[in-house]
Amino acid sequence: MNQLMSPFKCKGLELRNRVVMPPVCQYSAVDGMPNEWHYVHYTSRAIGGAGLIIVEITSVDPDGRITEQDLGLWSDEHAIAFERIVESCHQYGSKIGIQISHAGRKSEYSKVPVSSMEKPFDSTFNQPKMLTTDEIKQVVEKFGLAAKRAVKAGFDTIELQGAHGYLIHQFRSPYINERADEYGRDRTKFGVEVIEAVKSEMPVDMPLIMRISAKEYVAKGYDVDYIQQICKEYEKAGVDIIHVSSGGEASYEESGMTPRGNPESKQGYQVPFAKAMKQFFNIPIIAVGRLEDAQFANALIENNVADLVAVGRGMLKNPYWPISAAAELEQQIPTSKQYKAAFEFKVSYSPK
Ligand SMILES: Cc1cc2nc3c(=O)[nH]c(=O)nc-3n(C[C@H](O)[C@H](O)[C@H](O)COP(=O)(O)O)c2cc1C
Numbered sequence: 001m002n003q004l005m006s007p008f009k010c011k012g013l014e015l016r017n018r019v020v021m022p023p024v025c026q027y028s029a030v031d032g033m034p035n036e037w038h039y040v041h042y043t044s045r046a047i048g049g050a051g052l053i054i055v056e057i058t059s060v061d062p063d064g065r066i067t068e069q070d071l072g073l074w075s076d077e078h079a080i081a082f083e084r085i086v087e088s089c090h091q092y093g094s095k096i097g098i099q100i101s102h103a104g105r106k107s108e109y110s111k112v113p114v115s116s117m118e119k120p121f122d123s124t125f126n127q128p129k130m131l132t133t134d135e136i137k138q139v140v141e142k143f144g145l146a147a148k149r150a151v152k153a154g155f156d157t158i159e160l161q162g163a164h165g166y167l168i169h170q171f172r173s174p175y176i177n178e179r180a181d182e183y184g185r186d187r188t189k190f191g192v193e194v195i196e197a198v199k200s201e202m203p204v205d206m207p208l209i210m211r212i213s214a215k216e217y218v219a220k221g222y223d224v225d226y227i228q229q230i231c232k233e234y235e236k237a238g239v240d241i242i243h244v245s246s247g248g249e250a251s252y253e254e255s256g257m258t259p260r261g262n263p264e265s266k267q268g269y270q271v272p273f274a275k276a277m278k279q280f281f282n283i284p285i286i287a288v289g290r291l292e293d294a295q296f297a298n299a300l301i302e303n304n305v306a307d308l309v310a311v312g313r314g315m316l317k318n319p320y321w322p323i324s325a326a327a328e329l330e331q332q333i334p335t336s337k338q339y340k341a342a343f344e345f346k347v348s349y350s351p352k
Contacts (some may be wrong), residue, residue: 212242
């Protein structure tokens with residue numbers, strides 16, 4: 001039986017435990033460049049014992065940023081700037097991936113954002129331009145180029161931001177995408193093309209993660225049975241791991257929900273979706289959403305509800321969450337010797 005601290009392997013990706021630091025925007029970049037803040041932030045999570053760290057949303061295009069402070073991977077200089085972070089996380093035992101994305105109509109930065117349709121996210125957002133077929137091909141190519149740079153920078157895996165109402169989601173959603181062309185008749189087409197472009201730049205043994213919103217909370221939104229069918233196509237195109245989140249297709253006012261839940265969201269509020277995906281697929285599933293209780297997180301692994309557990313705000317608050325969880329669960333502690341004394345209550349140290 002696997003536990004939270006059991007090792008995990010998918011293709012060439014081998015993790016020391018099943019704790020994932022999911023992407024959490026720091027909104028601290030200038031011109032998309034990672035800096036000292038990102039270096040310290042991600043290194044701290046590696047020292048804290050994460051099995052896998054997924055770097056926050058990183059745009060494939062300057063106009064695909066949510067805000068001006070988002071990270072980017074639209075030039076080779078960006079890739080070079082990430083190398084130091086990757087090396088440092090490796091040094092402290094974590095594997096590291098990067099979430100590549102295009103915000104589409106959810107870009108607050110772009111004067112003229114792009115999307116599957118001309119519908120703005122809400123009245124506070126700029127009116128998006130509907131992408132033509134040629135422009136879609138260019139965006140797909142940018143995803144491929146960003147993936148190539150991520151591989152060059154040394155990342156161990158890539159996650160596509162296919163959740164939370166960003167561009168991939170904007171093509172998949174019947175609530176948003178009412179195009180009459182082939183990208184509307186087949187709402188998986190854009191996502192599949194992005195997957196293929198990205199995979200063509202990745203080594204064959206490097207797994208690709210797709211983050212999805214399993215449920216939309218608007219009245220006409222889709223539910224988990226729809227995403228299961230969509231993910232079948234994503235899997236055929238090359239997705240190796242599915243990261244199960246929800247929401248983000250519409251404003252909080254309209255949907256009553258955000259990609260971080262809402263004030264009523266309880267422990268494990270997205271677990272039923274992870275469970276449904278786990279039952280439907282044979283590929284690994286990451287569960288996320290208020291999972292920072294160590295016993296609860298461990299039970300998800302022990303009961304085979306998910307293969308990996310992501311802890312976002314819990315690890316934002318406490319970079320040492322994995323070590324603390326291991327100590328509480330009395331499982332193997334993934335720590336540097338310098339910090340062992342603080343957590344390993346079972347071992348007594350000599351005063352020297
Ligand atoms: C400040 C903040 C920034 C976030 N940024 C991202 C992001 O860059 N990409 C993403 O997919 N999700 C993002 N999320 C969502 C988290 O990855 C996670 O799915 C969500 O917070 C629920 O998990 P938690 O309850 O463990 O925090 C963000 C959440 C927060 C609180």
